[in-house]
Amino acid sequence: GQNIDQPTEMTATEGAIVQINCTYQTSGFNGLFWYQQHAGEAPTFLSYNVLDGLEEKGRFSSFLSRSKGYSYLLLKELQMKDSASYLCAALDSNYQLIWGAGTKLIIKP
Amino acid sequence: GAVVSQHPSRVICKSGTSVKIECRSLDFQATTMFWYRQFPKQSLMLMATSNEGSKATYEQGVEKDKFLINHASLTLSTLTVTSAHPEDSSFYICSATYAAGGPYEQYFGPGTRLTVT
Numbered sequence: 001g002q003n004i005d006q007p008t009e010m011t012a013t014e015g016a017i018v019q020i021n022c023t024y025q026t027s028g029f030n031g032l033f034w035y036q037q038h039a040g041e042a043p044t045f046l047s048y049n050v051l052d053g054l055e056e057k058g059r060f061s062s063f064l065s066r067s068k069g070y071s072y073l074l075l076k077e078l079q080m081k082d083s084a085s086y087l088c089a090a091l092d093s094n095y096q097l098i099w100g101a102g103t104k105l106i107i108k109p
Numbered sequence: 110g111a112v113v114s115q116h117p118s119r120v121i122c123k124s125g126t127s128v129k130i131e132c133r134s135l136d137f138q139a140t141t142m143f144w145y146r147q148f149p150k151q152s153l154m155l156m157a158t159s160n161e162g163s164k165a166t167y168e169q170g171v172e173k174d175k176f177l178i179n180h181a182s183l184t185l186s187t188l189t190v191t192s193a194h195p196e197d198s199s200f201y202i203c204s205a206t207y208a209a210g211g212p213y214e215q216y217f218g219p220g221t222r223l224t225v226t
């Protein structure tokens with residue numbers, strides 16, 4: 001079956017760095033997305049990786065290893081507004097998004 | 110660019126009534142629209158996928174006669190929850206994608222919170 005695993009919850013301190021991991025098992029693979037979702041709001045796009053390696057975009061970076069079925073989202077210089085759920089989603093061979101349950105990130109001052 | 114709107118943002122209805130939720134792509138033509146449901150502290154659950162002018166494809170376990178989806182144009186899709194019951198109370202989110210928008214990136218609407226009393 002198809003499956004996405006990510007931690008349920010993480011806590012970090014303002015100004016620090018946090019890495020949110022995601023492992024996936026899908027029927028075929030056409031890329032991996034990370035979305036941010038604040039409570040009561042819809043998800044917003046953060047990143048897309050289809051090739052191995054690290055993609056950096058400001059304070060956020062996303063990494064992919066296709067051979068390991070693994071990705072992570074790295075958030076630097078954490079701000080209180082980064083408190084949100086972070087959703088990992090893999091695009092399968094039918095171009096359907098398989099969603100993880102999300103990681104709730106709590107930022108403490 | 111790539112803005113998706115939803116209306117209404119919140120709705121409260123009585124058990125047994127029907128509720129219609131609209132999803133519009135404001136500045137692009139959406140080749141495909143998706144409807145999701147999200148219960149508190151849970152991830153998104155895909156309900157159905159719809160392409161303009163054709164019938165929606167429903168995910169397993171989603172009652173197509175209860176959740177009516179109409180995708181009449183490239184910029185509008187509607188979800189009607191028929192004979193709503195309290196267990197249908199949830200956060201309903203639509204998203205849209207278009208071929209030129211990148212790797213099937215989905216653009217999400219702001220969501221509709223439905224409460225059935």
